[in-house]
Amino acid sequence: MEQKKTILTYAGLKKLEDELHDLKVNKRREIAGKIKEAREQGDLSENAEYDAAKDEQRDIEARIEEIEKILKNAEVVVEDEVDSDKINIGCKVDVLDLEYDEEIEFQIVGSTEANSLEGKISNESPVGKALIGAHKDDIVDVETPAGIMQYKVLSIQRNI
Helix, strand or coil: CCCCCCEEEEHHHHHHHHHHHHHHHHHHHHHHHHHHHCCCCCCCCCCCCCHHHHHHHHHHHHHHHHHHHHHHCCEECCCCCCCCCCCCCCCCEEECCCCCCCCEEEEEECCCCCCHHEEEEEEEHHHHHCCCECCCCCCEEEEEECEEEEEEEEEEEEEC
């Protein structure tokens, strides 16, 4: 079965590559030192520091594996290929929430980069799906559990 492609912006790709490098170079060395220190304390059967260090090592290795899998299946959105007349992955979008008369800024990103606290929404989210392909001044309907929300697209900027 073919792996699903992970869509990333260039910034998202760089962030993952930097995290992977840090985990492999710094964190692995740091955790090896903790394990060595804990081993030197003697009896491993009741050594909480050793157990904690081994748990941390397992978490680090799992994260390394996860990032490598994401990067292996990554598809980077190329800025030159993004049409700035319509919304696509990598765009920053200003919309007007028609119900609350409130302006909101979103950045459309791949699902691994999504972070609602930073205004980064996934292309697979209901809002992201509804906005993809829309043009300036379009009104899009977003189906949510609370009902249909309407957004008017105010501006589109490429932001990759």
